[in-house]
Amino acid sequence: xxxxxxxxxxxxxxxxxxxxxxLLVVVRVVKxxxxxxxxxxxxxxxxxxxxxxxVLGLRTGFTLYVDIAIALGLVGxxxxxxxxxxxxxxxxxxxxxxxxxxxx
Amino acid sequence: xxxxxxxxxAGTLVVIGALFALTASIGLLRLPDIYTRxxxxxxxxxxxxxxxxxGLAVHIGESATALRALAGxxxxxxxxxxxxxxxxxxAYSAGYRMWGGSVSDDLGxxxxxxxxxxxxxxxx
Amino acid sequence: xxPYRNELILALIWVAISxxxxxxxxxxxxxxxxxxLFLVRDQRLAxxxxxxxxxxxxLIGLFIKELLLSALRVARLVLSPRMDIKxxxxxxxxxxxxxxxxxxxxxxxxxxxxTLSVDVxxxxxxxxxxxxxxxxxxxxxxxxxxxxxxxxxxxFR
Numbered sequence: 001x002x003x004x005x006x007x008x009x010x011x012x013x014x015x016x017x018x019x020x021x022x023l024l025v026v027v028r029v030v031k032x033x034x035x036x037x038x039x040x041x042x043x044x045x046x047x048x049x050x051x052x053x054x055v056l057g058l059r060t061g062f063t064l065y066v067d068i069a070i071a072l073g074l075v076g077x078x079x080x081x082x083x084x085x086x087x088x089x090x091x092x093x094x095x096x097x098x099x100x101x102x103x104x
Numbered sequence: 105x106x107x108x109x110x111x112x113x114a115g116t117l118v119v120i121g122a123l124f125a126l127t128a129s130i131g132l133l134r135l136p137d138i139y140t141r142x143x144x145x146x147x148x149x150x151x152x153x154x155x156x157x158x159g160l161a162v163h164i165g166e167s168a169t170a171l172r173a174l175a176g177x178x179x180x181x182x183x184x185x186x187x188x189x190x191x192x193x194x195a196y197s198a199g200y201r202m203w204g205g206s207v208s209d210d211l212g213x214x215x216x217x218x219x220x221x222x223x224x225x226x227x228x
Numbered sequence: 229x230x231p232y233r234n235e236l237i238l239a240l241i242w243v244a245i246s247x248x249x250x251x252x253x254x255x256x257x258x259x260x261x262x263x264x265l266f267l268v269r270d271q272r273l274a275x276x277x278x279x280x281x282x283x284x285x286x287l288i289g290l291f292i293k294e295l296l297l298s299a300l301r302v303a304r305l306v307l308s309p310r311m312d313i314k315x316x317x318x319x320x321x322x323x324x325x326x327x328x329x330x331x332x333x334x335x336x337x338x339x340x341x342x343t344l345s346v347d348v349x350x351x352x353x354x355x356x357x358x359x360x361x362x363x364x365x366x367x368x369x370x371x372x373x374x375x376x377x378x379x380x381x382x383x384f385r
Binding site: 003006009010011014015017018020021022024025028034036037039040041043044047048050051054055057058063066067069070073077080081083084085087088 | 112115172
């Protein structure tokens with residue numbers, strides 16, 4: 001097997017694995033149960049997306065994808081920080097959410 | 105970069121990185137509370153993305169783009185612990201409790217006395 | 229001490245990343261670096277610190293090793309059929325006292341096996357760490373103080 005064929009196979013496998021992890025993370029976003037859980041899952045979604053873009057760039061050889069990955073990392077970090085500030089400043093009601101969680 | 109070896113190294117890195125991302129998301133689903141899930145997301149998730157970016161850097165071999173990918177790795181390594189730390193602190197101070205099976209909580213004893221000085225938690 | 233050292237470092241990084249090695253590009257990078265550093269002038273560190281390159285390299289090496297180990301450990305734990313965890317928060321008494329050292333230690337702790345820093349006490353003497361396996365906090369404290377904290381003290385003192 002040549003190097004290029006091996007690389008192509010690896011990239012395809014990686015894309016498959018990343019797609020499954022996208023799905024699993026989205027399940028966590030939908031299920032919650034609390035707001036920080038969802039924020040964490042969205043943060044994780046960004047990290048997985050950066051990896052996805054990296055593999056895509058590797059497979060197509062289109063190097064501009066790297067810049068997109070970096071920009072996505074920046075935006076994702078800022079979003080997580082903003083969400084965390086929101087939780088910290090009392091925007092989320094922990095007791096109410098936990099009560100709902102116990103009911104369901 | 106040497107053509108043959110570079111391809112094999114990049115392929116292996118990408119596969120390992122993708123597997124780490126997969127385990128991180130499985131951990132996100134299986135672990136019991138927000139704090140333990142944060143372990144999975146901030147460690148395995150970061151390492152997964154970093155390995156994939158390094159794989160891309162190895163494959164490209166052109167110095168400017170490879171350096172940009174490595175800058176992305178550095179950036180990810182700098183920001184991941186900060187966002188995890190901030191989110192954990194926020195979740196704790198907002199009152200999200202830990203999983204019932206937790207064995208110790210040293211912070212709980214001090215957080216009540218500290219709350220009086222915290223400008224964010226006022227009784228308005 | 230070279231004047232405009234930080235601006236020069238930023239300019240060199242800019243040249244390396246933008247990929248065109250020319251004098252105008254270097255000047256442009258220097259200008260951007262100057263503006264950025266001007267914007268954050270109030271938040272700059274007031275104290276000058278010594279950096280020992282060799283000890284810093286050791287710290288980076290230890291960090292990469294521990295990062296890979298921690299990812300492997302999380303992976304093994306998550307994939308084991310019965311998750312046997314005893315999570316908890318333990319207090320860690322800090323030996324380092326400067327702000328950037330505390331920040332560095334907290335970040336390193338977050339990316340290493342089974343630990344995640346949650347909070348720092350107001351007097352900056354205690355770090356609260358969430359551990360995945362908190363059955364033996366003494367052991368975890370020993371690991372931190374003899375691993376990262378010792379290396380940080382070696383690199384910046």
